[in-house]
Amino acid sequence: MRRLVRACFSGSEGYSYAKSAEDVAREHGIDRVARLASNENPRPPSPAAVEAAAVALQAANRYPDTRAAPLIDALRRYHGDYRFVTGVGMDGVIETVIRTVVEPGEAVVVSTPTFSFYGLAAAAHGARVINVPRREDFSVDPEVFIEACRGAKLAFLCSPNNPTGNSVLPEMVEEILEEMEGLLFLDNAYIDFADIDYRPLMRRHENLVLGRTMSKIFALAGLRVGYAFVPEWLEPFYHRAATPFALSSVSAAAAVGALADTDRVRETCDHVKQWRQRFLDEVPFRTYPSDANFVMIDVAPRTGDEVVERLAARGVLVRSCTSFPGLGNRYIRVSIGEDWENVRFLEAAKNL
The missing domain is CATH 3.40.640.10 (Type I PLP-dependent aspartate aminotransferase-like (Major domain))
Structure with a gap:
């Protein structure tokens, strides 16, 4: 019955998701994973x-x-x-x-x-x-x-x-x-x-x-x-x-x-801008200026997938950009998280 599936779905993998924090925790035996892969807001809703x-x-x-x-x-x-x-x-x-x-x-x-x-x-x-x-x-x-x-x-x-x-x-x-x-x-x-x-x-x-x-x-x-x-x-x-x-x-x-x-919106924006600048200043790889709640990083000569795995072993979940059309395999995307998540990422990045 697979012949009934349209060609645009049978010949491709669809949207590429980041690995889940639960999978990373189970795979590496880590209790608390820094979730910096999906551009989420680390704070709970208002x-x-x-x-x-x-x-x-x-x-x-x-x-x-x-x-x-x-x-x-x-x-x-x-x-x-x-x-x-x-x-x-x-x-x-x-x-x-x-x-x-x-x-x-x-x-x-x-x-x-x-x-x-x-x-x-x-x-x-x-x-x-x-x-x-x-x-x-x-x-x-x-x-x-x-x-x-x-x-x-x-x-x-x-x-x-x-x-x-x-x-x-x-x-x-x-x-x-x-x-x-x-x-x-x-x-x-x-x-x-x-x-x-x-x-x-x-x-x-x-x-x-x-x-x-x-x-x-x-x-x-x-x-x-x-x-x-x-x-x-x-x-x-x-x-x-x-x-x-x-x-x-x-x-x-x-x-x-x-x-x-609106107060919560302003506080969240201030938090993102503060940490975004720290990422740009402190990450020991080439970073790209960002107006968003994430930063893209060039990790060459490593690949994005390799760095994602190495950071996951240290309890930090980030996104490889390999699946983005036309970008190549040398980039990762890191979201701004809670303070402890951001600190853990910077420490892990400096130890790569």
């Missing part, structure tokens, strides 16, 4: 988020609000008067945008190396994926990117970029938007850790979607809450294409609570 989720859980026998209206209202209080849509993580938003605008066989452009799910999701919907390599320093060449977008319905650009950590200036994004005929999905999963604001571009361009997530600075990775700023024309079609009742009422309620706790 008490306001936990309380709101607990209240919502008592009504979990009912379907959630079809448009997550309380969450949309909270997003407008937090960001201003924009149009928003939601999804099960930003992955769910990505899939729904693709489903809304891309016909099978049409081109989807992806700036690489980057988060592999853009290409995986596009291919799963029958699109033809065009990967556009970044420059040697991982910056985007706008002319090359714009040329690749000729005739494409949709393009993906991540800023700050995963896993390289660098950002694209808003002026360059605007240059791309002015030349594109299709829709640009600008993934801003890590924007809360950067000193850049792309939101004003939404007022001037009808071909821009800004993807966001509650998994990072808001510490709700386990509840899978994604959302996006969208142009007015796209909103009704997005809802037609979306999976019914996709975002749970518990997740949406937690997100509302998290958005209200």
